[in-house]
Amino acid sequence: MATNRTFTMIKPDAVQENHIGGILHMIEEGGFRIVELQKLSLTSERAGQFYAVHAERPFYNDLVKYMSSGPIVAAVLEKDNAVADFRTLIGATNPAQAAEGTIRKKYAKSIEANAVHGSDSDENAQIEADFFFGK
Ligand code: UDP
Ligand code: MG
Numbered sequence: 001m002a003t004n005r006t007f008t009m010i011k012p013d014a015v016q017e018n019h020i021g022g023i024l025h026m027i028e029e030g031g032f033r034i035v036e037l038q039k040l041s042l043t044s045e046r047a048g049q050f051y052a053v054h055a056e057r058p059f060y061n062d063l064v065k066y067m068s069s070g071p072i073v074a075a076v077l078e079k080d081n082a083v084a085d086f087r088t089l090i091g092a093t094n095p096a097q098a099a100e101g102t103i104r105k106k107y108a109k110s111i112e113a114n115a116v117h118g119s120d121s122d123e124n125a126q127i128e129a130d131f132f133f134g135k
Helices: 012-016 020-029 044-050 060-067 082-090 103-107 122-133
Strands: 005-010 033-040 072-078 116-118
Touching: 005 020, 005 082, 005 122, 012 020, 012 060, 012 072, 020 033, 020 072, 020 103, 033 122, 044 060, 044 122, 072 082, 072 122, 082 103, 082 116, 082 122, 103 116
Parallel strands: none
Antiparallel strands: 005 072, 005 116, 033 072
């Protein structure tokens, strides 16, 4: 995947509270094109694989439980400078520190239930997109 793509998930809290539309609207208004889009549920095994990089962190078990607690929306997004611009659009991991106008500022409930995922590098964007949409 080129440097103009990133991967996102709308997390279970935001789906549960009917924020899919609001979040996709902010994404499109932010200049991103939705290339792939799917609503699905993760088993705890799949959620654990997705976040395997965090396996040693104290929040890992709760995170896996949370991410498999209900449906999510996975998407691939396209825009120039997609990874960095999308991290700016979503805001800080902890919504208490997220800037005004960001998705997490508007929709996140806690540092765990923070409404959306955004890839942190081009390499991970490719890996994460393939995890959901790859061959
Ligand atoms: N997370 C958590 N507690 C923490 C840090 C992170 O529950 O102290 C969760 C949160 O849902 C976060 C995810 O783990 O989005 C992955 O953490 P990361 O540091 O990669 O944050 P992100 O890249 O999502 O901003
Ligand atoms: Mg991350």
